[in-house]
Amino acid sequence: MDRFIIEGTRELTGEIKVSGAKNAILPIMAACLLAPGKSVLTNVPNLIDLKTMAHLLRIIGARIDHSGDTMMIDSSDICFFEAPYELVSKMRASIYVLGPLLARLGEARVSFPGGCAIGTRPVDLHLKAVEALGATVKIEHGYIHATASALKGAQIRFEISSVGATINALMAAVLAEGETVLNNAAMEPEVDSVIEFLIKMGALIEGKGSTTLKITGVKHLFPVEMKMIPDRIEAGTFLIAGAMSRKPVTVSNCEPSHLTILMEKLREAGCEIDVKDHSIRIHTPGEIKPVNVITLPYPGFPTDLQAQFMALMTLSQGICFMEDTIFPDRFMHVSELNRLQADITLSRGIATIKGVKALSGAEVMATDLRASAALVLAGLVAKGKTIVSRIYHIDRGYDRIEEKLRSIGANIIRENA
Ligand code: EPZ
Secondary structure (H helix, E strand, C coil): CEEEEEECCCCCCEEEECCECHHHHHHHHHHHHHCCCEEEEECCCCCHHHHHHHHHHHHHCCEEEEECCEEEEECCCCCCCEECHHHHCCCHHHHHHHHHHHHHHCEEEEECCCCECCECCCCHHHHHHHHHCCCEEEEECCEEEEECCCCECCEEECCCCCHHHHHHHHHHHCCCECEEEEECCCCCHHHHHHHHHHHHHCCEEECCCCCCEEEECCCCCCCCEEECCECHHHHHHHHHHHHHCCCCEEEECCCHHHHHHHHHHHHHCCCEEEECCCEEEEECCCCCCCCCEEECCCCCECHHHHHHHHHHHCCCCCEEEEEECCCCCCCCHHHHHHHCCCEEEEECCEEEEECCCCCECCEEECCCHHHHHHHHHHHHHCECEEEEECCHHHHCCCCCHHHHHHCCCCEEEEEEC
16 A cells, blocks of 8 residues: 655745646536537546546446546447446445436436545435436435436525535436526536536536526537636645745646635735736745634635645644534544644534644554645654555545655655555
8 A cells, every 4th residue: 555755844845736626527527428429528637536437437338538638538328327336435426427327318326325534424415406306216225226207307405505416416407308496506616617517518507606506408418528627625735735835835727716715814824825827826934823714615615625724723823723514523634633743632523723833753644535635734844754654545636746746845755565
């Protein structure tokens, strides 16, 4: 199993590039099932989660070719409607084939996703949405079995804002008969990106960027080519790395408008930020100030940057608090950060972070994707050597992170232990 060996320094500087957004590409890959023919996605990084989705789509009958940063998906011969346990248990985003398979084949059998390292993650909103669109859903032998002779437009109000359920409902509704209205829809940039892709394919969707989406069903969709948006969470992770350094770092190939709240919080922490069209320069001239964070649906502070921001706050001059309202138990990184001599306590879902003068290198273990990113960030600036094991978690969502971090002077190597 691979691990990272890191020698800490607070002298990171230079330019670091962001890749395409995993959480937009995953549903867009599934959306390709909606239109027979070859779709082409560009700016697609090399990530384990995308490989898992490609594997799933191949099982379903698609042909996929991923070379360089271009992925071709040919869904002319879709014949199988099952997402097996083996793949769903590896990656919950496999649930994204539910809507497209129902729309294209009238049937989907998807293994019921279990819990995961960041807490219990139900899929009830996905199921309610496809039921509202006329599907019959049965749970049998650990599988969700949904069938529909014809999907019909419906009014759907999500009880809570859900990225996945909004996208699954959209993908089922675009080929349904009549009009669908989604209320309290999620507004994350990844949702907008899927909407843009579906519209390019010929779907009729109004309301992009708002919580109310109106979809008028069409009979057919067509394959298309589209460049994938930059990954705002990868960009945010690198900005935080820059904030932890004493020298300036420029994060390029990113979309600054997707990072507004993070930049606000970083400025509050004392960072100087200079925004250009597709790049952000960050520099922390003085001490890091403590900043409280509560994660919320977009445009609020993203849960996917909570762990990394906590890594930054371990070095602040004071005390701050963090709460995750999206995944209240997403704090597995706390005890590992404390192994690096951070001072964090957790009580009733609130993390209290007391800044320390310096972190101290140690052996730590990654527990999930963003927790691993936080441990790498902490290791980058800790005194001495940090070893982060189980880094397959980080390879799920960051393309060659160690090479990118080396481009800003990090001393990090991958070792096969
Ligand atoms: C997406 O997960 C992302 N995953 C997550 O990123 C991200 O943390 C999350 O959105 C929130 O931004 C992908 O895009 C593949 P939700 P998703 O449905 O869609 C509750 C990462 O690190 N809920 O928006 O599963 C849920 O428990 C990952 O890249 C229900 O109750 O998240 C949560 O409290 C991890 N019932 C809230 O909604 C449901 O049916 C929001 O979750 C669905 C969700």
